[in-house]
Amino acid sequence: MKTIINNLRMTLSELKPGKLALVQHIETSTETNGLVNRLEGIGIIPNKPIMVLRQAWFGGPLHVRVGSTTEIAIRHQEAKTIHLQPIEV
Amino acid sequence: MNCHQSETAVNGVKPRKRVALLGMPNAGKSTLFNRITGASAFVGNWPGITVDLLQANVNVNGEAIEFVDLPGIYDLNGFSEDEKVVQQFLNKFAVNFIIIVLNATQIDRQIRLALQIKALGFPAIILLNMADEAKHYGVQIEVDELSQRLAMPTFLMSAKYGKGYGRAYQEIVRQLTTEKPSFQIKNLNEQLLENGSILPLEIEAILAGIVVMPSNFARTFTAKFDSILLHPIFGLPLFFLGMFLVFQLVWNVGLPSMDLMSYITTWIQNFILEPILKVFPLLIQNFVINGIWNGLATVASFVPLIVLFFIVMAISEDSGYLSRAAYLMDALMGSLGLDGRSFVLQMMGFGCNVSALMGTRIMRSKALRLLTMLTITFSLCSARLQVFIFIIAATFPNQNGATVLFSLYILSFIAALGAAFILKGQFPNQEPFVLELPPYRFPTLKQVIMRGWGEVMHFIKRASGFIVFGCVAVWFLTNLPLGATGLNTFGGQLGQFLSPIMQPIGIDPYLTLSLVFGFIAKEVVVGALPVIYGMNADNLTQYITDTVTWTQAYSFCIFCLLYTPCLTTLATLFNESKSWKYAAFSVVFSAVFAWVISFIFYQGSLLLSL
Numbered sequence: 001m002k003t004i005i006n007n008l009r010m011t012l013s014e015l016k017p018g019k020l021a022l023v024q025h026i027e028t029s030t031e032t033n034g035l036v037n038r039l040e041g042i043g044i045i046p047n048k049p050i051m052v053l054r055q056a057w058f059g060g061p062l063h064v065r066v067g068s069t070t071e072i073a074i075r076h077q078e079a080k081t082i083h084l085q086p087i088e089v
Numbered sequence: 090m091n092c093h094q095s096e097t098a099v100n101g102v103k104p105r106k107r108v109a110l111l112g113m114p115n116a117g118k119s120t121l122f123n124r125i126t127g128a129s130a131f132v133g134n135w136p137g138i139t140v141d142l143l144q145a146n147v148n149v150n151g152e153a154i155e156f157v158d159l160p161g162i163y164d165l166n167g168f169s170e171d172e173k174v175v176q177q178f179l180n181k182f183a184v185n186f187i188i189i190v191l192n193a194t195q196i197d198r199q200i201r202l203a204l205q206i207k208a209l210g211f212p213a214i215i216l217l218n219m220a221d222e223a224k225h226y227g228v229q230i231e232v233d234e235l236s237q238r239l240a241m242p243t244f245l246m247s248a249k250y251g252k253g254y255g256r257a258y259q260e261i262v263r264q265l266t267t268e269k270p271s272f273q274i275k276n277l278n279e280q281l282l283e284n285g286s287i288l289p290l291e292i293e294a295i296l297a298g299i300v301v302m303p304s305n306f307a308r309t310f311t312a313k314f315d316s317i318l319l320h321p322i323f324g325l326p327l328f329f330l331g332m333f334l335v336f337q338l339v340w341n342v343g344l345p346s347m348d349l350m351s352y353i354t355t356w357i358q359n360f361i362l363e364p365i366l367k368v369f370p371l372l373i374q375n376f377v378i379n380g381i382w383n384g385l386a387t388v389a390s391f392v393p394l395i396v397l398f399f400i401v402m403a404i405s406e407d408s409g410y411l412s413r414a415a416y417l418m419d420a421l422m423g424s425l426g427l428d429g430r431s432f433v434l435q436m437m438g439f440g441c442n443v444s445a446l447m448g449t450r451i452m453r454s455k456a457l458r459l460l461t462m463l464t465i466t467f468s469l470c471s472a473r474l475q476v477f478i479f480i481i482a483a484t485f486p487n488q489n490g491a492t493v494l495f496s497l498y499i500l501s502f503i504a505a506l507g508a509a510f511i512l513k514g515q516f517p518n519q520e521p522f523v524l525e526l527p528p529y530r531f532p533t534l535k536q537v538i539m540r541g542w543g544e545v546m547h548f549i550k551r552a553s554g555f556i557v558f559g560c561v562a563v564w565f566l567t568n569l570p571l572g573a574t575g576l577n578t579f580g581g582q583l584g585q586f587l588s589p590i591m592q593p594i595g596i597d598p599y600l601t602l603s604l605v606f607g608f609i610a611k612e613v614v615v616g617a618l619p620v621i622y623g624m625n626a627d628n629l630t631q632y633i634t635d636t637v638t639w640t641q642a643y644s645f646c647i648f649c650l651l652y653t654p655c656l657t658t659l660a661t662l663f664n665e666s667k668s669w670k671y672a673a674f675s676v677v678f679s680a681v682f683a684w685v686i687s688f689i690f691y692q693g694s695l696l697l698s699l
Contacts (some may be wrong), residue, residue, distance in 0.1 A: 041163025
């Protein structure tokens with residue numbers, strides 16, 4: 001049973017490891033135009049479940065699972081452009 | 090990943106029909122391409138396309154068909170070099186149909202590429218690859234229903250193990266035997282703007298009810314492995330430990346294999362070559378034995394070692410661990426204006442700098458590409474490995490060889506980081522870092538053997554070109570003018586001419602001469618030494634042991650590691666950057682860098698009277 005916790009908005013950069021969230025939208029700006037394409041290609045589209053598996057040392061990238069079978073490394077800077085809606089399982 | 094590929098094969102008749110393979114990175118597209126085309130692939134030049142593409146002419150039902158392997162891309166709308174190449178290709182060249190290769194495990198997102206192709210109106214078939222992995226993950230797909238919804242023939246298969254390939258290939262044949270005019274899109278960019286965006290709802294609609302994905306919390310084999318290998322504290326030490334073990338293996342297995350090879354080449358020299366040559370004048374005998382054979386035989390003795398090395402490289406690349414290394418190293422690389430992918434490419438440069446340089450095409454920012462390419466030229470490639478093993482084996486006679494070799498790999502890495510640190514201000518970039526981490530995979534025995542075989546063929550090609558040329562040139566320089574010996578020959582004079590530069594870093598005129606010719610290819614350094622000294626490898630090793638100190642040898646290794654990359658690397662630097670200034674800068678920068686580091690080491694060691 002998935003319940004959406006309302007009134008809570010965060011970015012991927014703030015999501016705690018092991019917690020699931022749904023992608024809400026990706027922030028767009030003129031510089032990040034190409035980035036949005038890449039993120040969509042990798043499966044980060046609205047309503048997609050997303051989870052942080054772990055974080056590298058020294059502020060390094062996040063290890064993120066997109067859906068259930070795609071895993072990526074992404075820096076905090078890029079993760080900040082991905083807005084999420086946390087859910088409880 | 091063969092390096093130094095440049096020729097364009099012309100296979101008689103120009104095929105009338107063309108099929109393009111398109112897919113996302115890590116979808117197994119190359120494995121499928123190899124399965125379809127066998128060993129007949131070659132690198133082709135396409136007018137208006139900025140990079141060479143892998144292609145093959147395959148006989149299908151008595152007709153030659155052209156198969157083209159397009160670079161792996163995430164999005165037809167994308168902006169990276171690879172994505173632009175695919176856009177240029179589809180815009181310029183007609184195709185009979187496209188084979189869309191998707192990773193079945195990730196159908197939930199990869200289907201997007203198929204929908205883009207469909208929206209543009211291309212005739213296409215879909216091969217859902219990696220059926221084995223999808224099954225393992227618990228991904229279920231109703232293929233027939235999906236095929237109907239997409240109105241495209243769709244097949245589930247495994248290119249790696251061949252399961253389901255027969256049916257897919259039958260469909261490819263069927264498509265080719267029906268007479269249809271080839272498809273040429275009109276103004277791709279306009280069409281992409283109009284139809285290229287795929288809404289999330291479209292993806293949901295096409296997959297609804299026919300695709301079951303596993304739980305988001307699934308604890309896979311990969312997840313268990315990652316919790317150790319990507320551990321925040323142990324991850325990096327484990328990586329370096331793994332690297333050290335690899336070089337132990339190369340050293341301990343590779344060196345005995347060299348003895349075996351030199352036993353074989355000595356036998357050929359004594360029982361075949363010399364009896365035949367007896368009828369010729371002494372000068373000819375000298376030329377063939379010392380000018381060509383000794384050099385070639387010395388380089389050939391490294392073949393088993395290089396094959397072993399590339400097998401280890403193939404396993405680490407195919408296993409998925411290298412992208413984990415990018416994750417582990419990104420924080421450090423980021424602070425130097427690079428990113429985790431730069432590190433992976435430096436590692437791939439341990440095999441061959443050329444293919445690693447071409448690998449930078451995945452980067453979107455030109456500045457990041459140029460900076461990464463400069464650092465790759467410091468990667469200790471397999472050709473340099475041969476030089477170092479030869480020199481280290483002669484000058485570090487105790488058991489420290491593998492450790493000394495490992496220290497050169499560490500130096501190679503530190504030099505790359507140092508160069509980035511010095512130059513990062515010149516190449517500022519804002520490239521985002523988003524990298525896929527594929528699951529751990531085991532390469533099949535066939536893949537590994539194919540790779541090893543490819544390297545042997547590659548070596549023979551280089552040996553018959555560059556290396557013979559280098560050895561012959563060195564022979565002439567060290568034997569002319571006639572009657573002169575040692576430092577009085579042209580080669581000796583060239584070495585002496587450079588000695589004001591090379592003396593302070595402990596490199597004598599003879600070794601200098603080998604480095605001059607190492608500019609052609611680093612194997613030539615190894616090949617040139619027997620030619621310069623007029624000895625076979627065994628005698629030469631003893632001679633170097635007696636005449637070169639370990640500090641001189643190590644200084645020689647440092648210089649050889651860091652100075653100007655080989656001719657092919659230089660040509661690739663120019664091709665990829667399209668800038669003579671950049672290529673020239675790389676030559677000068679690396680030569681100065683090499684000299685300074687060697688100078689610090691050698692003079693430092695003299696001061697400390699090591």
